[in-house]
Amino acid sequence: MSEPNASASEQDWVTRLADEVVAEATARQGGALTRPIVCASGLSPSGPIHLGNLREVMVPHFVADEIARRGIAVEHIISWDDYDRFRKVPEAVEGVDESWNEHIGKPLTSVPPPHGSGYPNWAEHFKAVMKAALEMLGVTYRGISQTDQYTSGAYREQVLHAMRERDRIDAVLGRYRTRVTEPAPARGGQGKRGAKEVLDAASAQAAELAEEGSGAAGEDDGSGTGGYFPFRPYSTTFGTDSTQVVSYDDETTELTYLATGPGGQQVTETMHLDRDFHGKLVWKVDWPMRWAYEGVDFEPSGVDHQSPGSSFVVGGQLVQEIFGGRQPIGPMYAFVGIAGMAKMSSSKGGVPTPADALVLLEPPVLRWLYVRRRPNQSFTVSFDAELLRLYDEWDALGRKVAGDTAQPGDLAAYSRSVRTASRELTLTPKPVPYRALTSIIDITGGHPEQTLRILEGFDLDGPVRSLDDVRPRLDCASQWVRTQLDPSERTRVRREPNRHLLDSLEPAQREALELLAARLLDDWTLDGLTTLTYGIPKLQAGFDIGEKKLPPEVKKAQRDLFKLLYRLLVDSDTGPRLPTLLLCVGPDRVRRLITG
Structure with a gap:
């Protein structure tokens, strides 16, 4: 099996993006790579991490893996946004009831896990399932807990810097709060979709997510009536972020804020940002801060983050003007749908996760779903009969690869599905x-x-x-x-012959069934039975059993025989593929059911 090469680049989006990332990272590092290239993903364990979220991981994974295949030092980081606030109790999550409403506003790592969980908190419960799925999918990464980062003081200097520069941050954000901008084309191209169509969809999705209140899509920028502060504390009294900053002293780093409890009671609290770490930067400031802190070179994001004035757009200004970093290459990826379901949402629950998919799909096939489409192409995952057709396509591709007839782009996608730079996946x-x-x-x-x-x-x-x-x-x-x-x-196979149907058969039909019964064991294999079932009408019409060019009346006779066999075997006009059905029923039972 040959590997994809440069000739695949015109059709292989991974190769094109990897080329762009390597070139940009090299330029940023002064013409020579002196540190690993960083590709990043971010996941919020606010509930089940679903198949839509998986695209956030797989796009950077494929790009990082391609870079690694070239022998270039690269790291894929996944930031677990487990210090986000608990915004909403998901629906349809086993072991969760309305009592979890009392935890809204707390960090995800301070919310108890569902009943029966063996994990210490809400975030770890949902992270564990995703981690296991990523291991099966061959995704190598360094996980970063934002709870650990914030509460350990790792971001101490960044938080203090953001507070000192709060007026400048507010000014940058102010450019986008009220004005309507002309949409700029997203990097990586949008195919045939116009920029206005793409960004109209992005704005609609962003509005939906913000209204729903799930994850980072709330797009909090820290605005308030008492002045602008880009840091939101978690109350030491109530444990939630129902807080409003009243004042901040740059010299002493003392932050004073009003905390509101579940019953509406209010208390005034203080903290010192140089040594107290129970809070975090608001999302629109947090994300660009992390780009600079981690030196991120590549991080895609969904359409909800790329509409005018949203976090990716504003972050590009903040990372450069405030944090002295560079915005990563960040193509927009389209949403993933599930047949028969609306757009997926972690906070709503009841949506399929990678773990759910991996009990129905082999890991390489699930990888193939995400690599065969460009990031800006939406696609739908179906678990109904469409999944059977998906497997037919996958097996057909495997045969082309084995026979060296696959197109370069298809060969590249197959290679990325079955192996990574570090290991082969189980086939x-x-x-x-x-x-x-x-x-x-x-x-x-x-x-x-x-x-x-x-x-x-x-x-x-x-x-x-x-x-x-x-x-x-x-x-x-x-x-x-x-x-x-x-x-x-x-499928329910008959136990006894259908005497009424057998007695009503015409002579040609009886002859076909007798020929079939007599030859069943000539080649009791799937291929042999396929040849036989298609061949009986050929023999009756005087053709060789292997003849390919058939007149319409013989093709009709084939269809009629198939229908008759289904009625005799399973009381239906259709069913599983006939050769497979015959194999399952067995020769003796088939003979009894078709001849009486």
């Missing part, structure tokens, strides 16, 4: 079609011995001798049947 040794596996599991109920007997009829570069030969795909398909296949669509 199913003998990739029996996912569609066939779901049919086998559906018909047999997942019975191991029956499943193996049927799989022995598949020859994929050698026979299947053990169920381990088809894992983990078999386990994914089993889960799909259990959780996604509607009970009304389950």
